[in-house]
Amino acid sequence: MRGDLAQRSTRWVLRTRVLEFGNLPAVMGILNVTPDSFSDGGEFLSVGAAVDHALRLEDAGAAIIDIGGESTRPYSAPVDPATELERVVPVLEALQGRLGTPISIDTSKASVARAAMQLGAEIINDVTGLEGDPEMVEVALESGAGICAMHMRGRPQNMQDDPQYEDVVADIYSYLDARLRWLMERGIDRARICLDPGIGFGKTHEHNWELVRQGATFLRLGQPILVGHSRKGFIRKCAGETPGEIMAGTLGVSLALALQGIQVLRVHDVAMTRAALACFHCATLR
Numbered sequence: 001m002r003g004d005l006a007q008r009s010t011r012w013v014l015r016t017r018v019l020e021f022g023n024l025p026a027v028m029g030i031l032n033v034t035p036d037s038f039s040d041g042g043e044f045l046s047v048g049a050a051v052d053h054a055l056r057l058e059d060a061g062a063a064i065i066d067i068g069g070e071s072t073r074p075y076s077a078p079v080d081p082a083t084e085l086e087r088v089v090p091v092l093e094a095l096q097g098r099l100g101t102p103i104s105i106d107t108s109k110a111s112v113a114r115a116a117m118q119l120g121a122e123i124i125n126d127v128t129g130l131e132g133d134p135e136m137v138e139v140a141l142e143s144g145a146g147i148c149a150m151h152m153r154g155r156p157q158n159m160q161d162d163p164q165y166e167d168v169v170a171d172i173y174s175y176l177d178a179r180l181r182w183l184m185e186r187g188i189d190r191a192r193i194c195l196d197p198g199i200g201f202g203k204t205h206e207h208n209w210e211l212v213r214q215g216a217t218f219l220r221l222g223q224p225i226l227v228g229h230s231r232k233g234f235i236r237k238c239a240g241e242t243p244g245e246i247m248a249g250t251l252g253v254s255l256a257l258a259l260q261g262i263q264v265l266r267v268h269d270v271a272m273t274r275a276a277l278a279c280f281h282c283a284t285l286r
Contacts, residue, residue, distance in 0.1 A: 012224045013191040014122040014146035021263045028064040028266040029057035033087045050091045058101045060271035068106030074160040092119035110135035117143040148194040153202025168207045194224040205234035216260035228266035
């Protein structure tokens with residue numbers, strides 16, 4: 001049974017367009033232009049490889065393409081804004097006029113987000129919930145971008161050091177509710193805000209599974225909910241898959257989230273996810 005659809009948001013206002021949600025989740029395709037991301041680090045470092053992959057993601061049916069220039073895997077080393085800009089700006093420039101799918105910039109740095117907005121990006125996807133850089137709210141306001149604010153316990157360098165919660169779902173729900181109100185108080189339109197419980201960011205494997213099992217709880221916040229579970233370790237452990245084989249496990253979780261009415265799935269494998277969702281839809285029609 002799906003989650004509480006009466007409270008399920010059906011649209012997300014971006015910088016220049018609106019993303020409408022139907023019965024199935026929108027699929028956000030991941031494009032990491034980093035040397036050290038946990039699953040695909042180094043694959044798309046050249047501008048040509050990154051552009052080709054973005055176009056493949058679009059052809060596969062991605063509703064959003066999320067471009068990031070800094071790995072946020074556990075214990076990853078932070079990069080300075082100049083390095084992040086060197087990685088993402090040439091790709092954004094090369095995609096201008098070639099990509100119809102809205103671009104999300106995966107960054108916690110205001111200078112990177114501002115540059116991406118100037119090059120046509122529609123969404124700021126910030127793993128710090130817009131807490132990491134005090135200027136990020138200003139960039140969001142001046143650009144009118146769609147915002148995805150995520151929960152993370154600590155920072156990538158320490159987030160997996162014995163994460164503990166009194167009740168992981170209730171605690172993260174309270175954080176996201178407070179973050180939503182904080183962003184609105186600073187002038188960001190509610191219709192532009194998406195929320196992400198941050199699977200894998202300062203959570204144990206069991207925390208992650210509990211967030212998956214109770215994903216529909218977050219729909220009560222009245223905002224689009226994004227979940228980024230793709231290829232993560234809790235799935236690999238459950239499925240007994242190696243890092244290069246975790247498509248089947250990711251698809252299983254994607255369908256569990258679709259069943260609950262989650263609006264956005266952030267994944268590496270867009271074509272297979274879309275195919276699985278299409279079959280899921282046909283199998284569950286009443």
